[in-house]
Amino acid sequence: MYDYLIVGSGLFGSIFAYEAGKKGKQCLVVEKRDHIGGNIYTKEVEGIQVHQYGAHIFHTSNREVWEYVQQFAEFNRYTNSPVANYKGEIYNLxxxxxxxxxxxxxxxxxxxxxxxxxxxxxxxxxxxxxxxxxxxxxxxxxxxxxxxxxxxxxxxxxxxxxxxxxxIKRLPVRYIYDNNYFNDIYQGIPIGGYTAMIEKMLAKAEVRLGVDYLEHKDELDALAEKIVYTGPIDAYYGYQFGELEYRSVSFETEVLDQPNYQGNAVVNYTEYEVPYTRIIEHKHFEFGTQDKTVISREYPAAWKKGDEPYYPVNNEKNNMLYHSYEKLAKEEKKVIFGGRLGTYKYMDMHHVVAEALRVTKEELI
Ligand code: FAD
CATH class of the missing domain: 1.10.3110 (protoporphyrinogen ix oxidase, domain 3)
Structure with missing residues (x-):
C-alpha cells in the first residue's frame, strides 16, 4: 500500500512527491502523458533544451521559493527581455x-x-x-x-x-532604460532543463507514465491511503455541473540549420496579419552556441474538450462553476486537489512551488 497516489507529474505533484519521500512516505505517481514534468517539460533537441509547452522563465521575489528550487538545479542569469516585431520594425518590451x-x-x-x-x-x-x-x-x-x-x-x-x-486594466510604462520584463528580484533558467529538475524531485517515487488515472480510478484508488490530484477538477467529477473553459495555444516547432535565427529568445509579432503571436528561439534561454537552432511559433487557439487546457478563463461563469466543484473537493477526506488544473487557477511556477510547499507542510506534519 502506498501512502500517496499522486495524479500528475507536473511541478505540483513532483514537489509533493519529493517532500513526502523526505518524510519516508511511499508515493506512486501516475502520469497520462509519456513524459514527466507536466507543462514545464523540456526536451533536448540538437543539444538545446526545448520548452515543449511554451517558454518557461522562472522568476520570483519569494526568497524561500528561490532557495528551494536551487537544490534541484543551478539557475543561469537569463533575464527575459522580449522584443516586438511590427512589420519589420523592432521595439523593446x-x-x-x-x-x-x-x-x-x-x-x-x-x-x-x-x-x-x-x-x-x-x-x-x-x-x-x-x-x-x-x-x-x-x-x-x-x-x-x-x-x-x-x-x-x-x-x-x-x-x-x-x-x-x-x-486591459493598466498598461505598465517604465520611464527607465530597462528591458527586463519581470520586476522580480530573482530570475533564471535551470541549467540542463526543467525535466532534469523534476527527475530529481521524483527520484524516490515510483512513476508510471501513460496512465490516465480517471480511466483506472477504482483500481488505483485502492493502492493508496490518500490521493493528490493535479488534473482538471471538472474531469474528476465527471463534468457533473458542466465544463470549465480554457484558452489554448499550439506550437509549431522547427529545427533550423543555422546558428542564430532571431537573436533573442522571445520575439512577439504584433501585427495582425502574421498569424502567430510569438517565436521562441530556445537556445537563447541558455546562451547556446550550437550549430543549429530550434524555434517554435506560437498560435493562440480556441479550446474544446479534449484539447490541451492551457489558460483557465476566470470569468464569472467559470468561477461560479469552479466554486461548485470546489465545494465537493473540500468535503473529500482522502483527496487533495492541487496545481493549476486542480484549482482552476493560472499560476506561475513560483506560485505553484509556494502552494505545493504550503500544502505539504499542512499535510505532512
Ligand atoms: P501541470 O504542469 O499541468 O501538471 C499536471 C499534470 O497532470 C500533467 O502532466 C498532466 O498530464 C497530468 N494529468 C492530468 N490529468 C491526468 C489524469 N487524469 N491522469 C494522469 N495524469 C494526469 N510559469 C512561469 O513561472 N514562467 C513562465 O514563463 C511560464 N510560462 C508559461 C507559458 C505557458 C504557455 C503556460 C500555459 C504556462 C506558463 N507558466 C509559466 C505556468 C506553468 O506552466 C505552471 O505554473 C506549471 O506548469 C503548473 O504545474 P502543475 O503541476 O500545476 O500543472
Whole structure:
C-alpha cells in the first residue's frame, strides 16, 4: 500500500512527491502523458533544451521559493527581455525608454511622459466602451497600433473593438532604460532543463507514465491511503455541473540549420496579419552556441474538450462553476486537489512551488 497516489507529474505533484519521500512516505505517481514534468517539460533537441509547452522563465521575489528550487538545479542569469516585431520594425518590451526612443526619438523621461500624455489626451474618455478605447485612453495611438492591437486581437481571437475594456486594466510604462520584463528580484533558467529538475524531485517515487488515472480510478484508488490530484477538477467529477473553459495555444516547432535565427529568445509579432503571436528561439534561454537552432511559433487557439487546457478563463461563469466543484473537493477526506488544473487557477511556477510547499507542510506534519 502506498501512502500517496499522486495524479500528475507536473511541478505540483513532483514537489509533493519529493517532500513526502523526505518524510519516508511511499508515493506512486501516475502520469497520462509519456513524459514527466507536466507543462514545464523540456526536451533536448540538437543539444538545446526545448520548452515543449511554451517558454518557461522562472522568476520570483519569494526568497524561500528561490532557495528551494536551487537544490534541484543551478539557475543561469537569463533575464527575459522580449522584443516586438511590427512589420519589420523592432521595439523593446516592456514599454520603456528604449521603446519610446525608437518610436519618437525622445531621450529623457520627461519628454517620453509628455509624448504619451499628448497621445493619450487625444482619446481621453471616462467610460471606454471596449479594449481599443481603453488602450488608446491609456497610451495613445502609436503604442496601441504598433504594439498592442494586433497582438491582443490574435491572442483573444476577436477584434479589439469587440473586446471588453476590463481586459486591459493598466498598461505598465517604465520611464527607465530597462528591458527586463519581470520586476522580480530573482530570475533564471535551470541549467540542463526543467525535466532534469523534476527527475530529481521524483527520484524516490515510483512513476508510471501513460496512465490516465480517471480511466483506472477504482483500481488505483485502492493502492493508496490518500490521493493528490493535479488534473482538471471538472474531469474528476465527471463534468457533473458542466465544463470549465480554457484558452489554448499550439506550437509549431522547427529545427533550423543555422546558428542564430532571431537573436533573442522571445520575439512577439504584433501585427495582425502574421498569424502567430510569438517565436521562441530556445537556445537563447541558455546562451547556446550550437550549430543549429530550434524555434517554435506560437498560435493562440480556441479550446474544446479534449484539447490541451492551457489558460483557465476566470470569468464569472467559470468561477461560479469552479466554486461548485470546489465545494465537493473540500468535503473529500482522502483527496487533495492541487496545481493549476486542480484549482482552476493560472499560476506561475513560483506560485505553484509556494502552494505545493504550503500544502505539504499542512499535510505532512
Ligand atoms: P501541470 O504542469 O499541468 O501538471 C499536471 C499534470 O497532470 C500533467 O502532466 C498532466 O498530464 C497530468 N494529468 C492530468 N490529468 C491526468 C489524469 N487524469 N491522469 C494522469 N495524469 C494526469 N510559469 C512561469 O513561472 N514562467 C513562465 O514563463 C511560464 N510560462 C508559461 C507559458 C505557458 C504557455 C503556460 C500555459 C504556462 C506558463 N507558466 C509559466 C505556468 C506553468 O506552466 C505552471 O505554473 C506549471 O506548469 C503548473 O504545474 P502543475 O503541476 O500545476 O500543472
Amino acid at each position: 516592456p514599454f520603456n525608454m528604449n521603446t519610446f526612443n525608437k518610436l519618437w526619438g525622445v531621450v529623457t523621461p520627461a519628454e517620453a511622459k509628455a509624448k504619451i500624455e499628448e497621445q493619450a489626451a487625444a482619446y481621453r474618455t471616462e467610460h471606454p466602451a471596449n479594449l481599443e478605447e481603453q488602450a488608446l485612453n491609456l497610451v495613445g495611438k502609436d503604442i496601441y497600433e504598433k504594439l498592442i492591437k494586433g497582438y491582443t486581437e490574435k491572442q483573444w481571437g476577436h477584434r479589439a473593438t469587440e473586446l471588453p475594456p476590463e481586459i
